[in-house]
Amino acid sequence: MTLKFDIHARDGHARSGKIETAHGVFHTPAFMPVGTQASVKAVLPEQLIDLGAEIVLGNTYHLYLRPGLEVIQKFDGLHRFMHWDRPILTDSGGFQVFSLAQLRKMTEEGVQFQSHIDGSRHLLSPEKSIEIQRVLGSDIMMALDECPPGTADRKEVAESLELTTRWLKRCVESPKRDYQSLFGIIQGGMFPDLREKSLEQIAEFDLPGYALGGFSVGEEKSVMRAVMEEIAPKMPENKPRYLMGVGTPEDLVHGINLGIDMFDCVFPTRAARNGVLFTWRGRLHIRRQQYTMDDQPIDPTCQCYTCRNYSLAYLRHLNKAGEINSSVLATVHNLHFYQDLMKACRKAIEAGEWEGFYLERTELAESES
């Protein structure tokens, strides 16, 4: 079986539901912690489950280069290799080739690149991306798309989205495991009409899900939101909608308000390692002097392992001392906060109270910025 998507409740554009995969269910709107190299940085699978994560993301580019397919193949995929038997989504590798790899060369066939690790040469084609994701055995695989730079002009973006559509066809035709679901990616940059054109072409394939790519790549947040407001509500209604690589708690709430169902971002885990912690009252920088003697938890309303057992003073100490447990405890809290936020969104949608919830959250975000 490929995935099964059920929408339980709608409120405005916002939706609450669940997605069933061969490796179990996850609830939407969903935030997927990023496990780039077959490991969500600083947290173990049991901790992920404990903090409420139901699906994680793995990065095709990184895993293809290291440890490589031969190793993952030996474990029959990423699930057993990384000790995570729940749903996994893998990206196509395209975004990282465009952001990390060296000496890229684009052709109709695919993109040639050199590894950022050892300089070795590779070709990432639609067929190759799907082959890698087949070996990884992810539940949801992403089509290879071209990600034009934020500086690309209209003509470049228009050509690029056509290439992405041609590549999608090749992805669709490439062999997959029975249980794997392929999502197509809508490009079109910050041009609403090109976004719409891309959406029309991609939606033709009648895929199990659709994603918005090419956001949060350096554009103004107001521009991103304006374009998203145009395009997100037009995505196929009864299929999961995934906004790739975005972002802050406010971005998530905004995306949900436009009908997005799935998110991923390194932001909460990276912020944790940098001592930035999320709370329902806003962000907090643990290194600040004011926490030196503070025996309260990060957020008294939070039920995460970190808040149940540790004080701000202790967390500040660990951070200042450069202890590994500083990253562990901060990551547990931030990911728990993101999962809590998703739960609160689902609850508000199901209760028909989305608009009030949305306004409250966005007002807080504005008062902070």
Add this chain to the structure above:
Amino acid sequence: MTLKFDIHARDGHARSGKIETAHGVFHTPAFMPVGTQASVKAVLPEQLIDLGAEIVLGNTYHLYLRPGLEVIQKFDGLHRFMHWDRPILTDSGGFQVFSLAQLRKMTEEGVQFQSHIDGSRHLLSPEKSIEIQRVLGSDIMMALDECPPGTADRKEVAESLELTTRWLKRCVESPKRDYQSLFGIIQGGMFPDLREKSLEQIAEFDLPGYALGGFSVGEEKSVMRAVMEEIAPKMPENKPRYLMGVGTPEDLVHGINLGIDMFDCVFPTRAARNGVLFTWRGRLHIRRQQYTMDDQPIDPTCQCYTCRNYSLAYLRHLNKAGEINSSVLATVHNLHFYQDLMKACRKAIEAGEWEGFYLERTELAESES
């Protein structure tokens, strides 16, 4: 109450028993993981309990400088601050002043030094060391001793051990919490007669426990063992005997054979972060090419969380990729191995099979070196 020590079984010099403190019991021979800065690097308290640790060590020098006494005082001690409600031993701070601090100046009063963190000036006296440890609220506190360098000559060592004895008197007279037990430290370098002299002076105080300091400070291992063979069996028979800062699995087995009851060392945790893993068949370097495709655990006989859930290939991948979870999983395994080793030693002693066990372990160590 101060501590209560019961010896359950003896076999040769080796002993098996338990120590009761205000924060619970630990079994001897015991290995104490080192939590220098109020955190055992890369493992959480629940993980420590799960892998079998019953007592941890905190470092007075580090905790005094950061976060400082005012912070720890607010939490009424280290236990609540670091979320560890079981036994804690703290050292005197002396060893770190001699190894880490800058611009030291020794006087009868104590040792003046500058912080390695911010250059601030401090005086560590016997009274100050006990005051710090009183605030830390450790179950076992160590007397301040002078640690002469490994290059010190006989005259220097002889004078130094007399100073250590005078300092011990001042430690004994300094106020402590009711439940805290002070251990004295036997010095005397690599001179067996000076060791014996120190032992006689220190034992006069009839303390709840005694330690051997000044080992594993750069001397040849054969010299260390020869001196230990002379002195360890002469330590007070019915009091816990603690060999400070030593060491490898082989060192522990050797110490137990001479009647030592307690050990601490950063070796298993530091080795873990460097990709060196312990097994019953010897050490293993996880970065080696040979583990690239190995789907077996570190040690098939090991029941630790890491061995139950992860392969050598995955651990090698995490290490090569520089993932934080590499340190976490390796530390869990190494500390579990040390606790397992202690359990096996206790079992062999209780079964009257110590000699065979000891010979087998030391033969393995020789075949490895």
